[in-house]
Amino acid sequence: MNNPLVLLLGTLMVAAVFIAGVRDIAGALGERARLQDLIFAENDTPARSAFDRLDARFRRTRPGRWVETHLVLAGIKRPPLQVVLLTAAVAVVTAMILDKLLAPVFALAGLALAIQGLRVFLRRARARRREAFIQQMPELARVLANATGAGLSIRTAVSLASDELAEPASEELSRVARAMQFGDSLENGLLGIYDRLPSREIQVLVSTLLVSSRSGGSLVTSLRDIADTLEARKETRREIRTTLAQATLTGYMVAAMGLLMLVMLNTIHPGTVEKMTTSIAGQIALVVAGGLYALGLFLIRRITRIEP
Numbered sequence: 001m002n003n004p005l006v007l008l009l010g011t012l013m014v015a016a017v018f019i020a021g022v023r024d025i026a027g028a029l030g031e032r033a034r035l036q037d038l039i040f041a042e043n044d045t046p047a048r049s050a051f052d053r054l055d056a057r058f059r060r061t062r063p064g065r066w067v068e069t070h071l072v073l074a075g076i077k078r079p080p081l082q083v084v085l086l087t088a089a090v091a092v093v094t095a096m097i098l099d100k101l102l103a104p105v106f107a108l109a110g111l112a113l114a115i116q117g118l119r120v121f122l123r124r125a126r127a128r129r130r131e132a133f134i135q136q137m138p139e140l141a142r143v144l145a146n147a148t149g150a151g152l153s154i155r156t157a158v159s160l161a162s163d164e165l166a167e168p169a170s171e172e173l174s175r176v177a178r179a180m181q182f183g184d185s186l187e188n189g190l191l192g193i194y195d196r197l198p199s200r201e202i203q204v205l206v207s208t209l210l211v212s213s214r215s216g217g218s219l220v221t222s223l224r225d226i227a228d229t230l231e232a233r234k235e236t237r238r239e240i241r242t243t244l245a246q247a248t249l250t251g252y253m254v255a256a257m258g259l260l261m262l263v264m265l266n267t268i269h270p271g272t273v274e275k276m277t278t279s280i281a282g283q284i285a286l287v288v289a290g291g292l293y294a295l296g297l298f299l300i301r302r303i304t305r306i307e308p
């Protein structure tokens with residue numbers, strides 16, 4: 001019984017050291033590139049590190065563009081190549097752990113799990129950024145109402161709000177302000193916010209600003225009414241999430257218990273899971289159990305999901 005535990009502890013230590021090393025190297029390379037850019041700022045072609053050149057090449061590939069786009073949408077300011085390398089490291093470590101604890105066939109599941117984990121992480125990061133923006137919308141509406149009430153135009157009010165608010169509203173409004181400085185229309189800039197952070201609240205605010213900019217009307221009153229409505233919706237969403245938090249956590253814990261039971265069984269009787277993967281009855285049992293757990297997780301996510 002001690003041998004699997006020693007292997008597990010050793011694998012976890014190697015994984016932690018490997019991930020920390022990759023992260024430190026990537027951070028050192030990024031800091032070196034930043035310092036070189038500062039030193040050679042007066043040159044037309046500043047020197048770049050080897051990592052930056054590889055990252056630039058990776059950005060031009062189709063997977064690189066996909067990763068970069070989702071990092072921007074999630075508000076993560078990391079080089080795409082660094083994120084991919086960390087994901088690959090996690091995938092290899094996860095495959096090694098599952099291979100040692102369960103069976104070689106679970107190593108492939110570990111690789112797929114790590115790749116899917118990157119997709120889930122980016123999707124959740126984007127959702128958190130959208131929720132943070134929605135939380136700022138009552139304050140954003142009030143700032144715009146006060147600015148337009150003081151006689152400023154909507155364009156000037158957007159620039160003012162980008163300076164007054166914190167992230168992520170500041171970054172999104174700064175993009176709109178920069179786009180208008182380069183000749184883009186207010187409509188395209190505001191619709192860009194909705195494309196990056198789709199939600200009903202943002203759609204209502206964007207529609208109100210666009211209608212007011214086209215046809216005029218009492219924009220100050222509309223924005224203040226929207227601010228009050230968004231404040232009430234924010235409290236309602238918070239209460240719903242608090243109510244569903246315990247049930248959601250319990251469901252995920254029950255799903256994790258299935259994998260822990262396999263690990264416990266294989267620790268008590270080494271080789272049991274590998275024998276299951278080589279027999280027809282064991283394969284059927286694992287597929288059925290995995291399908292039921294996947295179905296349960298899917299239903300939990302659908303039931304507890306709050307539409308943006």
